[in-house]
Amino acid sequence: MIDLRMLRSDPDRVRASQVARGDDPALVDALLAADDERRAAVTRADELRRQQKEASQAVKSASKEDRPAVLERAKELAAAVKQAEAAQTEADAALRTAHLAVPNVVLDGVPPGGEQDYRVVTYVGDVPTYDFEVKDHLDLGTALGAIDTERGAKVSGSRFAFLTGWGALMELALVNLAIGQAVEAGFNPVIAPALVRPEAMEGTGFLGAHASEVYKLESDDLYLVGTSEVPLAAFHSGEVLDELPYRYAGFSSCFRREAGSHGKDTRGIIRVHQFDKVEMFSYVDPSDAAAEHERLLAHEIAFLTALELPFRVIEVAAGDLGSSAARKYDCEAWLPSQQRWLELTSTSNCTDFQARRLGVRFRGEDGLAPVATLNGTLCAVGRTIAVLLEVHQRADGSVHVPEALRPWLAGRKELLPL
RNA sequence: GGAGGCGUCGCCUAGUCCGGUCUAUGGCGCCGCACUGCUAAUGCGGUUUGGGUCUCAAGCCCAUCGGGAGUUCAAAUCUCCCCGCCUCCGCCA
Structure with a gap:
């Protein structure tokens, strides 16, 4: 608001x-x-x-x-x-x-326009070239015994997958790396509920334009969250905070109906109904919001860099912002099988818009005032696994393991097909 | 799922049976002032939150006793629904 x-x-x-x-x-x-x-x-x-x-x-x-x-x-x-x-x-x-009905006021410098009007902030790493025919993450993951979408469909339907073997271990490795990095940066780690009351969903703005994206448990009047931004933002709802900033790194499963995306990214695990995610969430003094936004972006960049992935950072145009966001950056990794950039992480500065609706305040110079809230993906697990497999593939079907992940993958430098 | 108890303006608490000076009592904490070599103690005053009026401030007004609805000229107090917490029973990773 x-x-x-x-x-x-x-x-x-x-x-x-x-x-x-x-x-x-x-x-x-x-x-x-x-x-x-x-x-x-x-x-x-x-x-x-x-x-x-x-x-x-x-x-x-x-x-x-x-x-x-x-x-x-x-x-x-x-x-x-x-x-x-x-x-x-x-x-x-x-x-x-x-x-x-009125979304947040965009910040100065945000490019006007729609989805195509983004501004490229920076490129990190070089777009890789391969002297063999690249496979996509599903072929690679199937061969490694890491991803099983067929059984995912049998058991749960389309857009569901099992992560098995190295796939399951990769998830745990990524989550450990992400949480470890976040804790070191001063974030309080949180395992958040994935089911929330209507007020939490409404307060974070997900029952507006995105209502059809959300799973609802009709008989219990609860919603499945699409991101742990929801429980993390509602965590302090109705509270007066002192000693800002508060920083949280939440791990939770995320559920999305993908109602409007028929036929889009149907192959593999890039777009599924359920995935796990580590999300950063900050409550700050509104005068610190812009600086905090840069910090969240820097954490995202550091994480993707540790995974040895080439990516670019874009600033999203005004028309592509969610209703709560006043500015947003996306980190997009290179997806070799499709020769395109794929959004892996995203960070939004919601200024005091979300906090006003949720009633999260602090004692400022002129009395109580809404805080500023910011969120940023540290690791969307499924998608990150897909990109890791593709980018780090080799001609023989093996996959290079970035050094940062090896401690949780039995020290392996590469994963081999079964 | 069943039975019972509880929820008062930061924390604790009086008030609820029997509706009206409740404009919500007292203590703690906090803020200001006074006194005092300093601190402490003591005294006095202030201290929920939201909204309206207003150029600003002050002032004034309205609402606020977990949330909502109802009864009434009048509700912290009576009725109903919901939420949360606690205890016991059942079930359960």
């Missing part, structure tokens, strides 16, 4: 943000109007409540003969209050709807 005081004093800034996103700037004026109407309704109801309270108090001190008249007036006012409160409730709901 955007700051309404800021909106009132500088609506043009919000309109410009909408234009950069390719969103409707009229939503801003609808929000301003809803805000005006709500305040008018509140003022009316407050005044009636005051009068009604006074009348009600007069009842008990009224003399016997005055009493019927006093009571009658109190009753009339009570009815008026009831009506005014109904109007206020309606105005509150209208404001909330209009408020939720």
